[in-house]
Amino acid sequence: MTAVSDTSELPSVKAETVLSARSRKPANLGQILRWLLLFLGGLLMIAPITYMISTSLKWPHEIYNVNLIPEEPTIENYTYVLEDGRFYLWFINSIIIAVITTVSNLFFDSLVGYTLCKFRFPGRYIVFIAILSTLMIPTEMLVIPWYMMSQSFGWLDSYWGIMFPGLMTAFGTFLMKQFFESVPDDFLEAARIDGLNEFQIWWKIAMPLVKPALAALAIFVFLGNWTAFLWPLIVTNSVEMYTVPVGLSGFGDEVDVAWELIMTGAAISTLPTLVVFLIFQRFIIRGVVMAGLKG
Amino acid sequence: MAKLxxxxxxxxYGKVEVLHGIDLDVDDGEFVVFVGPSGCGKSTSLRMIAGLEEITSGEIWIGDRKVNDLEPKDRDIAMVFQNYAIYPHMSVRKNIAFGLWNAPLSKAEKAARIEEVARILDMSELLERKPSQLSGGQRQRVAIGRAMVRNPAVFLFDEPLSNLDAQLRTQMRLEIKKLHQQVGNTIIFVTHDQVEAMTLADRIVIMKDGHIQQVGTPEDVFHAPANTFVAQFIGAPSMNMLKVTGAGDEISLSSGVKMQPGRQTQTGRPLLLGVRPDDLSVDDQNPIVTGKVVVREPLGSETLIYVSGPQGEIVAKVPGKSGVKVGDEVKLGATPEALHFFDTETGDALV
Structure with a gap:
């Protein structure tokens, strides 16, 4: 049987079983409760987004009303935020930081993960455990050493200062190591015989086989850095170096927070995350790895 | 092409030795099959030739080069893996092209080589497909193509047919044999299937527990097995083994039957008498074994009968139309040339 028919059969089989299960049994109480719980969960997820968009369409006097549909909808906030030059700067800062950090993570996390997974060398486990153990240290504990480090290296208030703690992550390394476990050694050995060097084997053979993991990691890292607040707030001083979340928090003045503007900025800043998700989600397809092996 | x-x-591996001093010379263009039960060291040997396993001691020579310390890519070998290991994210054409990664050829020359290989393997129309769009047999063909395109001194096959279904396996076996006759490269082929070994090999290397048991042509190992292991491993069903005692020009079976094997045996010495199911005939004048047929397995052109007698159960292969039924009393015998004698303790064949 070919793999083509394998993959095409799977979904239809699933769909059938779901259908038959549905038609055979009337919904019982447990099922109703489950649906209800899922529905509430869905509401919970969608509520802040709806509220954000709704608030961004309101005038200042209306923002403390909880009604979803604004009485007098306006796009004034959008015009204001987009015409305010600072928002563009922050947006570009955020894009630069999130993109560079994502690329760096994809490259280095998978390189280290691959090495830890596929090479046998003394001290391999110690290195792996040392990397993993850094996951247990919370960011709040790290910001002071980071700050002191940035200060002594002259990285304060710079892209490098904002980015350096996140250019490689223990989580990403761990994730990639685990995914490389699923890449059979035969592929790598075949490539070794074909004459690729170790770096080429990693780049040309192993990396394309873990695309789903890379896509997932890209989404995680991009979102994490796009929404990062605490560290960028601490390390930046000048308004020009702010990222979107740091900049937005500063909308308003000493006595009043301009929620409608913050929500407008937030609404605009969700767009890149949507784009990233749409680009990468198509790579998150299981079973790519197995196609080159026995049928 | 080269000698190996x-x-x-x-x-x-650590303190455990799994291969104990293998000596073997493979001629230029020879098709050699390593066969043995799992864990016998056949795959390890192959991987050491490929350079995928380190050599603990000893030497490997390909042509006039000692390759112990060479990288796999510099050994002038190509390997086909059991589970194909063709890269799933590349088209067939690219997969085959990877075999030419280091070849000092122009783009056009490479393309021509790929076309040529695809033509030989009859898969020209598959070149643009992805592995997921191929059947098992086609995938294995791509793997062979990737190896062939390198035109290596030595081809290494690591159980390449184990993942195919029975019919396809027979077909691919034939194709590999034809391919060898066509290209003539030296081939080392590892399998646990004795039929594959017999049908493909110029010479068979039978291994067990990290030792070579016998090296010889398929006829050699079948007709003149070096020991009881080889005798029972090669041939299906396995060779029957009977305990006998030598007595000059006679031997006596535990059942009391005496017979003239046509050779001298030491008096009083316990021996093992081996006789292939194919060599036994029913209603023999000088039967080795008499007993009742307990099971009958018709295979079409021939039938296997399991005969139970005072000396235990033995199996015989009789013509499909012989009409022997379960419960029949049969007298099984064989010509003296068909009898094999082995030492009871060492298992070695006595000549």
């Missing part, structure tokens, strides 16, 4: 020599090759 293994000299006192050993392999240890």
């Amino acid at each position: 020599s293994l000299k006192k090759l050993t392999k240890s």
Whole structure:
């Protein structure tokens, strides 16, 4: 049987079983409760987004009303935020930081993960455990050493200062190591015989086989850095170096927070995350790895 | 194309030695099959030739080069893996092209080589497909193509047919044999299937527990097995083994039957008498074994009968139309040339 028919059969089989299960049994109480719980969960997820968009369409006097549909909808906030030059700067800062950090993570996390997974060398486990153990240290504990480090290296208030703690992550390394476990050694050995060097084997053979993991990691890292607040707030001083979340928090003045503007900025800043998700989600397809092996 | 020599090759994992000094010379263009039960060291030997396993001691020579310390890519070999290991994210064409990664050829020359290989393997129309769009047999063909395109001194096959279904396996076996006749490269082929070994090999290397048991042509190992292991491993069903006692020009079976094997045996010495199911005939004048047929397995052109008698159960292969039924009393005998004698303790064949 070919793999083509394998993959095409799977979904239809699933769909059938779901259908038959549905038609055979009337919904019982447990099922109703489950649906209800899922529905509430869905509401919970969608509520802040709806509220954000709704608030961004309101005038200042209306923002403390909880009604979803604004009485007098306006796009004034959008015009204001987009015409305010600072928002563009922050947006570009955020894009630069999130993109560079994502690329760096994809490259280095998978390189280290691959090495830890596929090479046998003394001290391999110690290195792996040392990397993993850094996951247990919370960011709040790290910001002071980071700050002191940035200060002594002259990285304060710079892209490098904002980015350096996140250019490689223990989580990403761990994730990639685990995914490389699923890449059979035969592929790598075949490539070794074909004459690729170790770096080429990693780049040309192993990396394309873990695309789903890379896509997932890209989404995680991009979102994490796009929404990062605490560290960028601490390390930046000048308004020009702010990222979107740091900049937005500063909308308003000493006595009043301009929620409608913050929500407008937030609404605009969700767009890149949507784009990233749409680009990468198509790579998150299981079973790519197995196609080159026995049928 | 080149000769291949293994000299006192050993392999240890930690303190455990799994290969105990393998010596073997393979001629230029020879098709040699390593066969043995799992864990016998046949795949390890192959991987050491490929350079995928380190050599603990001993030497490997390909042509006139000692390759112990060469990288796999510099050994002038190509390997086909059991589970194909064709890269799933590349088209067939690209997969085959990877075999030419280091070849000092122009783009056009490479393309021509790929076309040529695809033509030989009859898969020209598959070149643009992805592995997921191929059947098992086609995938294995791509793997062979990737190896062929390198035109290596030595081809290494690591159980390449084990993942195919029975019919396809027979077909691919034939194709590999034809391919060898066509290209003529030296081939080392590892399998646990004795039929594959017999049908493909110029010479068979039978291994067990990290030792070579016998090296010889398929006829050699079948008709003149070096020991009881080889005798029972090669041939299906296995050779029957009967306990006998030598007595000059006679031997006596535990059942009391005496017979003239046509050779001298030491008086009083316990021996093992081996006789292949194919060599036994029913209603023999000088039967070795008499007993009742307990099971009958018709295979079409021939039938296997399991005969139970005072000396235990033995199996015989009789013509499909012989009409022997379960419960029949049969007298099984064989010509003296068909009898094999082995030492009871060492298992070695007595000549």
